[in-house]
Amino acid sequence: MAINWTTVERQIEQAVKGVVGGAWQNAAAGASAQFAALIAVGKQIEADRDSMQQAEYDSLKLMQRRALHGVLQTSAGISLDIAEQAAADAWNVLVTAVKTASPAVGLVL
Amino acid sequence: MISLSAARLPIYFSARRRSRITISVLLLVAACTAPQYDDQTDKLISQLQTDVDTGIVSLITLDRKIRSLSGKTDAASQKALADARTKAGYDANTSFYDKVDVDLISLQTRVDAEPSAATPHLDAAIKDLRDNLLAEEGSIQATHQKVGVLSEAYLRNAKTIVDAQIGILLTRELGLKTGSSGASSSARPAE
Numbered sequence: 001m002a003i004n005w006t007t008v009e010r011q012i013e014q015a016v017k018g019v020v021g022g023a024w025q026n027a028a029a030g031a032s033a034q035f036a037a038l039i040a041v042g043k044q045i046e047a048d049r050d051s052m053q054q055a056e057y058d059s060l061k062l063m064q065r066r067a068l069h070g071v072l073q074t075s076a077g078i079s080l081d082i083a084e085q086a087a088a089d090a091w092n093v094l095v096t097a098v099k100t101a102s103p104a105v106g107l108v109l
Numbered sequence: 110m111i112s113l114s115a116a117r118l119p120i121y122f123s124a125r126r127r128s129r130i131t132i133s134v135l136l137l138v139a140a141c142t143a144p145q146y147d148d149q150t151d152k153l154i155s156q157l158q159t160d161v162d163t164g165i166v167s168l169i170t171l172d173r174k175i176r177s178l179s180g181k182t183d184a185a186s187q188k189a190l191a192d193a194r195t196k197a198g199y200d201a202n203t204s205f206y207d208k209v210d211v212d213l214i215s216l217q218t219r220v221d222a223e224p225s226a227a228t229p230h231l232d233a234a235i236k237d238l239r240d241n242l243l244a245e246e247g248s249i250q251a252t253h254q255k256v257g258v259l260s261e262a263y264l265r266n267a268k269t270i271v272d273a274q275i276g277i278l279l280t281r282e283l284g285l286k287t288g289s290s291g292a293s294s295s296a297r298p299a300e
Contacts, residue, residue, distance in 0.1 A: 048262035056263035062247030070237030
């Protein structure tokens with residue numbers, strides 16, 4: 001089943017908005033750039049899941065979460081806890097989409 | 110204009126206390142200063158992006174070469190494969206990480222040299238970038254050390270993430286140059 005990445009991006013945005021609340025307005029511009037990066041990573045995982053090692057996947061997960069919570073903190077002054085929660089939720093939306101489309105992914109997502 | 114000379118503060122303050130008051134006021138003024146475009150910061154961000162992308166693209170090329178040579182049994186291919194593996198390995202690329210480290214230090218120093226209201230947020234953004242690039246658990250450097258040869262799939266993704274981080278810094282700096290609203294989008298505290 002092919003993943004509708006436009007829908008996933010919208011779901012990610014909703015998930016992050018749900019956590020950061022009113023601070024979203026200040027975070028939107030920077031966060032959107034990271035959402036695009038997140039979607040690009042998701043597409044790559046979907047297409048090349050067998051060509052990455054687990055350590056590489058774990059690194060991307062950490063990097064993406066750091067980048068997103070970083071931009072939420074720096075652009076909108078969102079606290080570390082909230083920013084980390086929003087980044088984790090965004091990643092979970094992505095992972096759910098990949099797992100649903102390809103249940104037999106070789107990596108531990 | 111307000112004079113901040115320590116010597117002009119009331120005499121009942123000790124010299125040491127007057128110095129402390131002067132420094133505090135200067136720091137407060139710096140913290141309230143609106144961020145200004147800085148050509149040098151702009152160049153340092155661009156330099157960082159060039160160095161990071163050059164290093165990653167070179168590793169991608171080596172991984173492609175390794176994959177194209179894998180499975181070939183002739184002596185020349187075997188030698189070329191061994192050579193490519195060595196060049197793609199962590200030990201052969203420590204100078205790349207050193208260069209990125211120097212770029213980040215230069216950028217951090219430049220940002221801190223002209224403090225403004227945006228400095229704490231820029232410092233945090235540079236730290237996030239450093240954590241993703243160097244040494245920290247899950248960084249490109251730490252992963253390279255762990256797996257030996259990084260795959261093209263990983264490198265492309267890591268490049269996408271890091272480029273987006275650098276892009277946000279660059280957009281902010283260019284926004285200051287043009288006076289557009291983008292200047293405030295990536296380094297503004299919540300109001």
